[in-house]
Amino acid sequence: MTISMYSASVPPLRRYLTALSGVLGKGAAFAEARKIDPSVLLQSRLAPDMLPLARQVQIATDQAKGGAARLAGIESPKFADDETTFAQLRDRLARTVEFLSSLTPAQIDGSEGREIVLTMRAGEARFTGQDYLLNFVVPNVLFHCTTAYAILRHNGVELGKRDFIGTP
Amino acid sequence: MTISMYSASVPPLRRYLTALSGVLGKGAAFAEARKIDPSVLLQSRLAPDMLPLARQVQIATDQAKGGAARLAGIESPKFADDETTFAQLRDRLARTVEFLSSLTPAQIDGSEGREIVLTMRAGEARFTGQDYLLNFVVPNVLFHCTTAYAILRHNGVELGKRDFIGTP
Numbered sequence: 438m439t440i441s442m443y444s445a446s447v448p449p450l451r452r453y454l455t456a457l458s459g460v461l462g463k464g465a466a467f468a469e470a471r472k473i474d475p476s477v478l479l480q481s482r483l484a485p486d487m488l489p490l491a492r493q494v495q496i497a498t499d500q501a502k503g504g505a506a507r508l509a510g511i512e513s514p515k516f517a518d519d520e521t522t523f524a525q526l527r528d529r530l531a532r533t534v535e536f537l538s539s540l541t542p543a544q545i546d547g548s549e550g551r552e553i554v555l556t557m558r559a560g561e562a563r564f565t566g567q568d569y570l571l572n573f574v575v576p577n578v579l580f581h582c583t584t585a586y587a588i589l590r591h592n593g594v595e596l597g598k599r600d601f602i603g604t605p
Numbered sequence: 606m607t608i609s610m611y612s613a614s615v616p617p618l619r620r621y622l623t624a625l626s627g628v629l630g631k632g633a634a635f636a637e638a639r640k641i642d643p644s645v646l647l648q649s650r651l652a653p654d655m656l657p658l659a660r661q662v663q664i665a666t667d668q669a670k671g672g673a674a675r676l677a678g679i680e681s682p683k684f685a686d687d688e689t690t691f692a693q694l695r696d697r698l699a700r701t702v703e704f705l706s707s708l709t710p711a712q713i714d715g716s717e718g719r720e721i722v723l724t725m726r727a728g729e730a731r732f733t734g735q736d737y738l739l740n741f742v743v744p745n746v747l748f749h750c751t752t753a754y755a756i757l758r759h760n761g762v763e764l765g766k767r768d769f770i771g772t773p
Contacts, residue, residue: 439607440717440735449739483651483759549608559767567608571617576770579744583751591651591759599727602744 442549443542446508446570450501450578451537456603457497457582458530460589460596464490465523467594475523481588490588494526497581498533504574505537507553508566509544610717611710614676614738618669618746619705624771625665625750626698628757628764632658633691635762643691649756658756662694665749666701672742673705675721676734677712 468475479491488496495518506513514536520526548566555562555573564573586601636643647659656664663686674681682704688694716734723730723741732741754769 439609439714440613441607444735445608445613445739449743452740453744483755484761487758546607567612571613572620573770575617575743576621576747577766579747580751580754580766580769583748584755586748587651587752587755590655593652598745598748601748602741 441542441546442508442566442570443540443545446505446545446574447537447540449575450505451534452603453578453582454498454501454530454534454537456601457494457585458527459603460582460586460600461494461523461527461530463596463600464589464594465527467589467592468523476521478589478592478594479521479523479526481592483584483588483591487584490585491520491526493581493585493588494529495520497578497585498529500574500577500581502533502536504570504578505540505545508548508551508570509540510548510551511544609710609714610676610734610738611708611713614673614713614742615705615708617743618673619702620771621746621750622666622669622698622702622705624769625662625753626695627771628750628754628768629662629691629695629698631764631768632757632762633695635757635760636691644689646757646760646762647689647691647694649760651752651756651759655752658753659688659694661749661753661756662697663688665746665753666697668742668745668749670701670704672738672746673708673713676716676719676738677708678716678719679712 464478465475468478480489482489498516503513514532516529516532520529551566553564553566553569583601586596590596632646633643636646648657650657666684671681682700684697684700688697719734721732721734721737751769754764758764
């Protein structure tokens, strides 16, 4: 009568990032069709002090791989943050999905009560594994996925909610 | 070694909407300080064919209350969709949080395998309760919460990720 930490983390995170890759694919196609330099979109922001599209994608993947790795109690793979094209960002998403897929239920199940300590600018934040997943990792990943989507929509890319939600 | 459907739904959804209410509070204060008609913000969009701020808030609450009600197998409360002020939208969020708080673990626990059928424009969509929560309700609610935040940020309201993530 319950769900496992694995099933509440790895499959949904994988799905959110896979959908984001599809969203970026539409952004790339839009740039090509309109003969727009793709970097115009990748450096686009919704406000001068918000991060541009490329950083939104980097952070979405960082939060997903870091979140799952912390729940599993292992090191998160480090990526170079040097992507400058849609193809490179989609490759980063694929590598993140691949890392998530390498995790097993045995590594993550049972982490709901594990203490997770994050060092943030404001100091240390302590969570149980369950709070960390539901109240930090998932909203952070979806925040950056949505912002990436919104930047492309704001620039005229034809996207619908179904692109964001993805398919099983 | 698992988590319950109640704990994976009601407390996080409540938290996301409570944080959104705080975000709207900052939007209202911004409008007042700058002597901007609040409806300018409430009708603001990120793209001509995206929904304005007020609708984003209405849909976030609809997805949250409808999602939790479907998992509980009960009717979702109906709201009139007639909010025209920040205060009214924050009241709608408060009423949604109140409804979520009225649900008990006994009503929602065990719904992970329950069949949920949605009638959508593209036809019927069938989910298990767990898929419905993690791959539909949560991403939809957070999509609209993020878009509301992004509309206000785009209009110059001083908001940070911590406003979006909220506090326990």
